[in-house]
Each structure stands twice: as structure tokens, then as C-alpha cells.
Amino acid sequence: MNFLYNFLVVEPWPWWFSGLMITFIMYLHLFFGKSFGMSSNLRTMCAIGGGRLSDFFKFDWRAQIWNLVVAGGAMIGGLIFILFIDQNPTVNISPETIESLKEISINVEAGNVSHFPNEIFNWGNLFTAQGIIFIVFSGILVGFGTRYAGGCTSGHAISGLSNLQIPSLIAVVGFFVGGLIMVNFILPYIMQL
């Protein structure tokens, strides 16, 4: 029991267990007759907010409430983690990553890396050029790109690839092309702002 408690609650989950849990979550969706895809919620929220300007938002959003409940559950899951599992979570990134972050003037200390660079993602930084690019502009790209591509990491990379969908493979290749370009070639310039 002690081993199980340590494995499930105390230690961060190893990659293979995390991957299996994601598949289990996809299974639960399928079992209840749904498909796993988080980004649809963004469209549903636009529709509820009254997206009358485009017929893209004129659909029966009530049929999508179940997915909003999943998103609400995801929030509760995040809250449960912070309240009961780890109040001050840290991330075990590799020493090479810590070194390469220094090159773009993000300084973090091994063993004390939080979930994101606090100096960038904070309310005080929101109205600086850097803050607007990192928080607002990247959000717009994520929301626009995911709907254009018809899905995000859960809908294409997990659900789509599991179902051997070629469109999903193209989308996932796109995700990685975009991410590699951003992190390796554009981010160093944005950090100089």
C-alpha cells in the first residue's frame, strides 16, 4: 500500500503511466459515446457568448454541455492537486534545458522550477509588449489554429492518431513544425523585447 501511495500520490508520474492514463481517459469518453477533444469547448463558449456574427457558432451548444462539464472537472482536478497533493509543484526538466533557458535569459534553479516562467506569465507583465505576445497573442494562435485544424493535442494527436486518421497525422506534423520553429528560431528574438 505504501508503495502504491508513493507511486500515485507522492512522486511525479513516469511518462509511461501518464500516457496510459491519457488512453484511459480517452476510453472513458468512448465508453460513454463521446470523443475526447478539449478544444471544442472554446467554440462552445463562443456560441454561448452569442457568436451571432458567424454561422460557425450557430449550432446546438446544449448538446456540448457534457464537454464543458469535462472542462469544469479539469479545473476541479487542478484545484484538488494544488490543495491536497502538492501546493508548490516543481518540474524535473533536464539540465540541458536549464542551460538553454539561460541563453534566452530565463533563469531557473534546478530542483525549484515552477510550471511556467513566473516573470513572463503574471498580471503585472500583461500590458508589456512581451506579456501581450506571450499571453494574448499565443492564446489567439492556439484558439485560431486548433479550430482551423479541427482539433488540438487531444482531438488529433491522441484520438485521431489512435484511429489511424491521416488528417490527424498531418495536423500533428503541423503542431511540431510550428512548435519547433517557435521555440528554436522565434522565441530567442521575442525574449530580447
Added chain:
Amino acid sequence: MKIAKFIKYAIIGILFGITMFKSEAISWFRIYEMFKMQSFHMYGIIGTAVISGMIMVQLMKKEKIKGFHQSIITFKDKNSGWKRYLFGGIIFGLGWGMGGACPGPIFVLIGGGYSIFIVFMLSAMLGTFIYGLARKKLPH
């Protein structure tokens, strides 16, 4: 609205939220590290999920597994084409590499108390809204 009907979806969401934190997949640094190819961690998570998911879905199709409603679980094919998937995918990837969060983790981070991601979520909604307006002018 039947509350009981929705409890199962809330539980699925809670499980997802905890998985995102415990796997560290909601971390901006993990996404950075993945695109820098400096660790196997994220590739391991996604790879395990994709391979085990493929095996599961193929078995479900072959064995005609039944779900909760006693009907056989079915799978929808994505619409064919490549332009929207490639262009949309690249735009999504640019945002993912910069913001470090894809749509699922946004909700988890907000629930975890990182309130600045409310702005990120509203921005993502704005992006989706812009797509809704521009959709007919884009190659699909």
C-alpha cells in the same frame, strides 16, 4: 438538466486535470524542452498514449465492443484534405510553443489557481472567434 447524468463527465475531467499535473504535461518548461528535443519525457507520454490508444481502438473496432448505452462504440473519420490540417496545425504549434499550453491544460492551470491563464483562455476564445469569421476565406 439531470445532474446525475453529468457527474460522470465531471469525474473524467477531474481525472484528466490530475493526470496533467502529475505528468507535468501542463508545464510551459516541459513543452519548451520537448520542442528543444532535450528530454524524452513528453515524447514518452504522447508516444505511450498514441500506441496504447491505437491498440485499444483497433481492438474495439474488431471485437465490436459495447459502451455504456449497450450500443457498439463507433468512430468518426476526419474530413479528408490536407490544407486546413497543415496550416491550422502549424499556427497551433506556434502558439503552443510560445504559450506552453494547449486547450486542455488551460482549464487545469486556471483551476490550479494560476489566474493569468484566464487571459490566455479568453485570447484562445478570441482566436476561435476570429476563425469563425474568417473561415470562408481560408483554404481548407
